[in-house]
Amino acid sequence: MNFKDTKDKYSFDDLVEIVSLLRAPGGCPWDREQTHQSIKKNLIEEGYELIEAIDGGNPEKIADESGDLLLQVVFHAIIGKDSGEYEINDVTDAICRKLIHRHPHVFGEVEVADSGEVLKNWDAIKRADREQSSIAEELRGVSKYLPALMRAEKIQKKAEKAGYKFENEINLSVISDDVAEADSAPEKDCGQLLFAAVNFCRRAGVDPELALASYTESFTDEFEKFENGEN
Known part of the structure; x- marks a missing residue:
């Protein structure tokens, strides 16, 4: 297709073809230089920009930012194809199989x-799938990134969910005293404080990150x- 001519509505296949052309000989020098490693941070940035758009409640902005995030997925797929690792159909195949497999109440006989x-079935x-024989292994499986x-x-x-009981209260005075001690481990104490604060937010139904x-x-x-002298 000649992309110099605009269309009324571009499709997912058009996006794949455009990125492929950008990566092809005679395409864009910058796009051709990129690797999985060089653009990996873009996934995080675009994801947060989409979250900001969702919070803003503007459908057009949500659609626009969703496209930016989708571009990253397609970009990685084209890089994978160029290096003989995988292609976009492998991506869609993997997620389709995962959705079917993890929804046996829809696509199987589970009630x-x-x-x-x-959610309980999904976790099980x-x-x-990950061959995790214990909850501890599942906790370690939560991405460190x-x-x-x-x-x-x-x-x-x-x-x-596994039955562990967390303390309800955050004892700020104890943690503050620990930090003030000469032989304290401030990183550990601050980590304890933040972990307790996350638990407090979670129990209150609040997302701590947000x-x-x-x-x-x-x-x-x-x-x-x-700064403007208004205080």
């Missing part, structure tokens, strides 16, 4: 009473007033 049972199937607050929340949820992001934004607004 469930509610969404809680759906996921553990089996997640933001720390998000990873702590996911691990706490899984541990609590709560911190929201408060940081509020502080930025407050600082702007300070």
Whole structure:
């Protein structure tokens, strides 16, 4: 197709072809130089920009940012194809098979009473797929590349489902005293404080990552007033 001529509506196949052309001989020098490693951070950035668009509630912005994130998936697939690793159909095949496999109540004979049972079955199937024989192995399987607050929340949820009991209160005075001691381990103490704060947020039904992001934004607004002499 001649992409110099615009269409009323481009398709997913058009996106794959465009990225392929950008990576092909005679295409874009920058695109041709990229590797999985060189563009991996773009996935994180585009993901957060999509979250911001969702919070903004603008459908057009959500669609636009979704496209930016989709581009990253397609870009990696084209890089994979160029190096003989995999291609875009392998990506769609893998996720389709996973969805069918992990929804036996829809595509199989399993019966469930509610969404809680759906999630329980999903976790059990996921553990089996990953050959995880214990909950501890499942906790270790939570990606270490997640933001720390998000990873702590996911691990706490899984541990609590398995029967682990967390303390309800955050003893700030004890932790502060520990940090003040000469032989203290401030990194451990601060980690304990943050882990406890995540648990507090989780019990209150608050996403700690989003709560911190929201408060940081509020502080930025407050600082702007300070800088302008409004306080």
